[in-house]
Amino acid sequence: MPEKFQGIYSILPTPFQEDGSLDLKGLEGLLEHNLKAGVNGIVILGSNGEFPYLSLEEKKIIIRVTARVVAKRVPLIVGGSSFFTREAQELAEIAQAAGADGLLTALPIYYPIRFEDLLAHYRGICEKIAIPVFYYNFPEASGGYLKVKEFIEVLKLPGVAGAKNSQVNIGYFKELLGQSRSLNKAVFTGAEFNLKKVLEMGGAGAMGPLVNIWPEKALEIYRLTREGRGSEAALAQRDIFCLMPIMGGPLLWEAIGQAAFNLVSRPLFSRFYQPRPTIALLKEALRQMGLPITARVRSPLPQLTKADREKVEKTLARMNSLKSKLR
DSSP: OOTTSOEEEEEOOOOBOTTSSBOHHHHHHHHHHHHHHTOSEEEESSGGGTGGGSOHHHHHHHHHHHHHHHTTSSOEEEEOOOSSHHHHHHHHHHHHHHTOSEEEEOOOOSSOOOHHHHHHHHHHHHTTOSSOEEEEEOHHHHOOOOOHHHHHHHHTSTTEEEEEEOOOOHHHHHHHHHHHGGGTOEEEESOGGGHHHHHHTTOOEEEESGGGTOHHHHHHHHHHHHTTOHHHHHHHHHHGGGGGGGGTOOOOOHHHHHHHHHHHTSHHHHTTOOOOOOHHHHHHHHHHTTOSOOOOOOTTSOOOOHHHHHHHHHHHHHHHHHHHHHO
16 A cells, blocks of 8 residues: 555544634644644545535635645645535645645535446546545445445546545455455545554554544554554554544443444444534534634534533543553
8 A cells, every 4th residue: 555645644623713714723723733743644624624514715725724734744635525526626626736645535425326427526536636536435424335346446546546434334344455455555444443453454544533632542553553562452442432422422431332333333233323423522622622723513513512511521531531541
């Protein structure tokens, strides 16, 4: 797989001021927070970046500010998802001109389309730019379910360097990585909770939102797994389950949360999994950690409630308790 595209990539939320406008100083603060923590890459304008609720002009501003702050210190991957090909091509060209190192793009589906039309969409993006393209597979949100053999056809397109797979079905992931191994593509998980398993199956790393909150732990899982220190990596993997409430899960001990996630990841149960947006909780966690941002999200996403705020407080307290035990 491409050496440049491996490791732990932080997917940034898009900060807003209380009036709903872009908070660019908050964005700069989030970027520096992640860069100082040593993440291997930055991703913007993903699902947790609220890309469906941003105008094209706002996306341009975010891309340019991020590229300036990151300044090639780590690879920058820009989300270029759009409902239609022409806008996706425009976003791709804007990202390349700003200095992005790659493009992550999903195809949210409203009208049913044929697989050959999906291929034509991605082919049209790749033909417009020289930087690598990553297919973003998140069928629970985009509505586009691909068979593994179809996913492989997307990976074979000239210009496609890899993918981010956010589907929780671990059986699907195993089959995908097994069939794509000879293609030398960088396939990332979108869930830090299965990072160790995905790395052991041949994955490139993780692109995830929880990296913002506990980057050191995600990096530790990656390092220990790559070094073949499986038992230590397993303990590190269990620790990160303390953050499940940020992603909408209940407050559970890490081992119980891990068992619940492993159950949902099985093929029989994963078809019933339906994620709900918890971006306000992610932002609130970062705010409580001292980052200069609000928990504001774009309507119609659910705003933070008092119960959410209390859940975040308890979650961070548990994380800090685990950190203190590890010192």
